[in-house]
Amino acid sequence: MRDPDKPQQIIDAAVRVFARNGFYNSRVSDIAREAGIASGTIYLYFKTKDEILVTLFREKMAGFVGVLRKEIAGEPDPPAKLRRLVRLHFETLEAHPDMAEVVQVELRQGQKFFRGASAHEISAYFDLIGSVLQEGVEAGVFRRDLPVKVATKMLFGAMDQVTTSWVLGKRGYRLADAAEPVANIFLKGVTRDGI
Amino acid sequence: MRDPDKPQQIIDAAVRVFARNGFYNSRVSDIAREAGIASGTIYLYFKTKDEILVTLFREKMAGFVGVLRKEIAGEPDPPAKLRRLVRLHFETLEAHPDMAEVVQVELRQGQKFFRGASAHEISAYFDLIGSVLQEGVEAGVFRRDLPVKVATKMLFGAMDQVTTSWVLGKRGYRLADAAEPVANIFLKGVTRDGI
Amino acid sequence: MRDPDKPQQIIDAAVRVFARNGFYNSRVSDIAREAGIASGTIYLYFKTKDEILVTLFREKMAGFVGVLRKEIAGEPDPPAKLRRLVRLHFETLEAHPDMAEVVQVELRQGQKFFRGASAHEISAYFDLIGSVLQEGVEAGVFRRDLPVKVATKMLFGAMDQVTTSWVLGKRGYRLADAAEPVANIFLKGVTRDGI
Amino acid sequence: MRDPDKPQQIIDAAVRVFARNGFYNSRVSDIAREAGIASGTIYLYFKTKDEILVTLFREKMAGFVGVLRKEIAGEPDPPAKLRRLVRLHFETLEAHPDMAEVVQVELRQGQKFFRGASAHEISAYFDLIGSVLQEGVEAGVFRRDLPVKVATKMLFGAMDQVTTSWVLGKRGYRLADAAEPVANIFLKGVTRDGI
DNA sequence: TATGAATGAGCCTTCATTCAT
DNA sequence: GATGAATGAAGGCTCATTCAT
Numbered sequence: 106m107r108d109p110d111k112p113q114q115i116i117d118a119a120v121r122v123f124a125r126n127g128f129y130n131s132r133v134s135d136i137a138r139e140a141g142i143a144s145g146t147i148y149l150y151f152k153t154k155d156e157i158l159v160t161l162f163r164e165k166m167a168g169f170v171g172v173l174r175k176e177i178a179g180e181p182d183p184p185a186k187l188r189r190l191v192r193l194h195f196e197t198l199e200a201h202p203d204m205a206e207v208v209q210v211e212l213r214q215g216q217k218f219f220r221g222a223s224a225h226e227i228s229a230y231f232d233l234i235g236s237v238l239q240e241g242v243e244a245g246v247f248r249r250d251l252p253v254k255v256a257t258k259m260l261f262g263a264m265d266q267v268t269t270s271w272v273l274g275k276r277g278y279r280l281a282d283a284a285e286p287v288a289n290i291f292l293k294g295v296t297r298d299g300i
Numbered sequence: 301m302r303d304p305d306k307p308q309q310i311i312d313a314a315v316r317v318f319a320r321n322g323f324y325n326s327r328v329s330d331i332a333r334e335a336g337i338a339s340g341t342i343y344l345y346f347k348t349k350d351e352i353l354v355t356l357f358r359e360k361m362a363g364f365v366g367v368l369r370k371e372i373a374g375e376p377d378p379p380a381k382l383r384r385l386v387r388l389h390f391e392t393l394e395a396h397p398d399m400a401e402v403v404q405v406e407l408r409q410g411q412k413f414f415r416g417a418s419a420h421e422i423s424a425y426f427d428l429i430g431s432v433l434q435e436g437v438e439a440g441v442f443r444r445d446l447p448v449k450v451a452t453k454m455l456f457g458a459m460d461q462v463t464t465s466w467v468l469g470k471r472g473y474r475l476a477d478a479a480e481p482v483a484n485i486f487l488k489g490v491t492r493d494g495i
Numbered sequence: 496m497r498d499p500d501k502p503q504q505i506i507d508a509a510v511r512v513f514a515r516n517g518f519y520n521s522r523v524s525d526i527a528r529e530a531g532i533a534s535g536t537i538y539l540y541f542k543t544k545d546e547i548l549v550t551l552f553r554e555k556m557a558g559f560v561g562v563l564r565k566e567i568a569g570e571p572d573p574p575a576k577l578r579r580l581v582r583l584h585f586e587t588l589e590a591h592p593d594m595a596e597v598v599q600v601e602l603r604q605g606q607k608f609f610r611g612a613s614a615h616e617i618s619a620y621f622d623l624i625g626s627v628l629q630e631g632v633e634a635g636v637f638r639r640d641l642p643v644k645v646a647t648k649m650l651f652g653a654m655d656q657v658t659t660s661w662v663l664g665k666r667g668y669r670l671a672d673a674a675e676p677v678a679n680i681f682l683k684g685v686t687r688d689g690i
Numbered sequence: 691m692r693d694p695d696k697p698q699q700i701i702d703a704a705v706r707v708f709a710r711n712g713f714y715n716s717r718v719s720d721i722a723r724e725a726g727i728a729s730g731t732i733y734l735y736f737k738t739k740d741e742i743l744v745t746l747f748r749e750k751m752a753g754f755v756g757v758l759r760k761e762i763a764g765e766p767d768p769p770a771k772l773r774r775l776v777r778l779h780f781e782t783l784e785a786h787p788d789m790a791e792v793v794q795v796e797l798r799q800g801q802k803f804f805r806g807a808s809a810h811e812i813s814a815y816f817d818l819i820g821s822v823l824q825e826g827v828e829a830g831v832f833r834r835d836l837p838v839k840v841a842t843k844m845l846f847g848a849m850d851q852v853t854t855s856w857v858l859g860k861r862g863y864r865l866a867d868a869a870e871p872v873a874n875i876f877l878k879g880v881t882r883d884g885i
Numbered sequence: 886t887a888t889g890a891a892t893g894a895g896c897c898t899t900c901a902t903t904c905a906t
Numbered sequence: 907g908a909t910g911a912a913t914g915a916a917g918g919c920t921c922a923t924t925c926a927t
Binding site: 129251258261263267269270286290292 | 462464
Binding site: 693719722727728729730731734 | 886887888889
C-alpha cells in the first residue's frame with residue numbers, strides 16, 4: 106500500500122461526489138470513477154464506505170479548526186479574534202464550495218457525525234469559539250454573566266445557517282460579505298454594556 | 301382509501317422510527333411494525349418512502365409555524381414577539397423530543413429538504429422571523445440598517461444549533477431554559493443603540 | 496412467513512444444485528432458479544447461504560439415521576442388524592442419488608460439517624453403529640476385545656468410500672449390490688472366533 | 691522461471707494454509723505471505739489457484755504411494771504387506787499433520803479431486819491395495835471369492851475415516867495406535883477360512 | 886525474476902415496492 | 907381496504923489475476 110497520494114485523491118473525489126448526490130445516494134463506484142481509479146482500489150485505502158466519510162470529515166474539520174486557531178492567535182483582543190474567525194469561516198467555505206456543500210448539507214446524518222466518530226473534531230471547533238468568548242468575559246469586554254456555552258452554540262449555529270443558505274441558494278452571492286454583519290450582530294449581542 | 305386516521309398513524313410511527321435510526325437506516329417495514337399495520341398498507345397512503353418523510357416534515361413544520369404565528373400575534377411589540385417565538389421554539393421541541401430528533405438531526409439530508417419539496421415550509425418559518433425583524437426595524441426598535449435576511453438566518457441557526465446540541469446531549473437538561481439567554485443575546489445584538 | 500413447503504422446496508433445489516456444482520461453486524441465484532422462485536425469497540426462509548447447507552445436511556442426516564434406527568430395531572441379533580444397516584445405507588443413497596452426491600462429495604468441507612454445526616447429526620450415526628457393535632460384543636457374537644470405536648469408524652468409512660466410488664463412477668452399477676460383500680467382510684472381521 | 695525451490699516452497703506454504711482454513715477460505719495472498727513471497731510471484735509458477743491445489747495433491751499423493759509401494763515390497767506375504775501398509779498410512783499422516791488435515795478434510799471438494807485432475811494419483815493408491823489383495827487371493831491366503839475391488843475401497847475408506855476422526859478430534863491420541871486394530875479386523879475379514 | 890498496487894468481474898444480501906389473496 | 911409473501915434490482919465488498927516497475 107504505497108501511493109501516498111491515493112487516499113487524498115479518493116477523499117477529494119468523495120467530497121465532489123457526496124456534494125453532488127449526498128452520502129447515501131452516492132455509490133462507491135461513483136467515487137472511483139470520479140477519482141479515475143477502479144472501485145476495488147478504494148478498498149486498499151479505506152475499509153468501508155463509511156470510513157471514507159468519517160475520514161473526510163475529520164481531516165477537513167481538523168484542518169479547518171487548525172487554520173482558524175492559528176490565524177486568530179495573531180489578533181489583539183477577543184472581539185478582533187471573533188471577527189477574524191467569522192471572516193475566515195466564510196472565506197474558507199467560500200473557497201471550497203464542494204467542501205461546504207458536504208459539511209453543511211450532507212454531513213448532518215445524525216448518529217454518524219455530531220455523535221460518534223467525528224464528535225471530537227466538532228467539539229474542537231466549539232472549544233475554540235468558547236475559549237475566545239471566555240477570554241473576552243475575563244477581559245471585561247464581554248458581558249460578565251455571558252452564558253458562554255449557549256453563546257458558543259449560537260455563533261456556530263448562526264454561521265452554519267448562513268452558510269447553508271448560501272449553499273442551497275446555489276451560491277448566488279459572496280458568502281464572505283456576510284462576515285461583517287454576522288460579526289457585528291453577534292458582538293453587539295455579547296459585548297458588555299457601557300463599552 | 302377510507303381510514304382517515306391511517307396516514308397520521310403512519311406519520312407518527314415514522315417520526316419515532318426515524319428519530320431512532322435515521323431515515324436511511326429505517327425500513328418501511330420498521331415503520332409498519334411501529335404503526336401496527338402491514339407494510340403493504342403504507343403504500344395505500346404514501347407512494348414512496350420518500351413521500352413519508354416529505355409529508356411528515358411538511359405537516360409538522362406547517363403546524364409548528366402556524367402555532368408560532370398565532371401565538372406571537374398577541375404580543376405587543378417586536379422584541380416581545382421574538383422572545384415568545386424563541387421560547388415557543390424551544391418549548392415545542394422539548395415537548396416533542398422525537399420530532400426534535402427528526403427535525404434537528406435527520407432531516408438535514410440536503411437536496412431532500414431545504415432544497416426541494418419542503419423548501420416552502422422552511423421558508424415560511426424564515427418569513428415569520430423576518431417579518432418580525434422588519435417590523436422592529438420600521439418601528440425603530442431594531443437597528444435601522446439591520447440586514448434582516450442575515451439576522452433571520454442567524455436567529456434560526458442559533459436556535460437550531462442550541463436544539464441540536466440538546467438532542468445530541470441526550471437531553472440532559474431543560475431546553476426551555478435556553479430561551480431567555482438566546483433571546484437576550486440576539487435582541488441585544490439587533491436592538492438600536494440608545495434604546 | 497407462511498408457506499410451509501417453501502423451505503423444503505429450497506432445500507430440495509439446493510441438493511440438486513450443490514450436487515451439480517458443489518457448495519462453493521453454486522450461487523444463491525442458482526438455487527432460486529432451480530426452485531422456481533426469486534433469489535430474495537430464499538432469504539425469507541434462510542438467513543445465509545451457509546444456513547441452507549447446514550439445514551440441508553442436518554435434516555437429511557437426521558432422517559437417514561432415524562430410518563435406520565427404526566428399521567434395524569426389528570432385526571433379531573446384532574449381525575442381522577448390521578446387515579440390514581449396511582443394506583439400507585446403500586439402498587437409501589441409491590434411491591436419492593442427488594443426496595448421495597451432496598453427502599459423499601460436497602459436504603466434506605472440513606470445519607463446516609464434521610466439525611461444527613452438523614457434528615451432532617454425524618455422531619448420531621456413529622452412535623447407532625457403535626451401539627450395535629457393543630450389543631454384539633456383550634452378546635458374545637462379536638470379539639470380546641473388539642475395539643468398538645475403531646470398528647465403528649471402519650464400517651462407516653468402508654460404506655462411505657464404496658458409496659463415494661459409486662457416485663464418482665457416475666453410478667454405472669447397482670450400489671445395493673455392494674451391501675452383501677461389505678457386510679460379509681466386515682462381519683467376518685469382527686465376529687468372535689469359534690462361531 | 692529460475693528458482694527451482696520456489697514451487698516447493700509455495701506448495702508447502704499452501705499445505706499449511708489450506709490445513710488451517712480450507713481451500714475456499716484461503717486467499718492466494720495468504721499462501722504468499724506464508725511462503726514469504728509476493729502474491730504475484732505465485733503466478734510465475736502456477737497458472738491458477740486451483741493448479742496449486744491439484745499440484746499439491748498430486749505430488750503428496752504420488753510421494754505417499756511411492757513410499758508405501760517400496761516399503762511393502764520388502765514384506766514376505768500379503769498379510770504382512772497389508773499390515774505394513776496400514777501402519778505406514780497412519781504413521782505418515784501422523785508425522786505430517788498438516789498434510790493429513792488437507793488430504794482428509796479439505797481435499798474432498800468433489801469434482802476437483804476424486805474426479806478430475808487427481809484421479810490418477812488416487813487410483814494409484816487403490817491399485818496398490820488391490821494388487822496386494824489380489825496377490826493374497828492367488829496365494830490362497832485371502833478368500834478365493836473375495837471381491838477385490840470392494841475390499842480395496844473398504845480398506846481405504848476404513849483408514850481414511852479413522853484418520854479423519856483423528857484429525858477432527860484435534861489429534862488427541864496416537865493415530866499409529868489404530869494401525870493394529872484396523873489391520874486385525876480387516877485381515878480377519880478377508881482371510882480364507884481354515885487358515 | 887520479483888513485486889504488490891491495481892483491476893473489475895462477480896456474488897451475497899437487502900429492502901422498496903408489488904400484487905394475489 | 908388490508909395483508910405480507912414474493913420480487914428482483916442494486917450495491918458494498920472480495921479476491922483471483924494482471925502488469926508496470
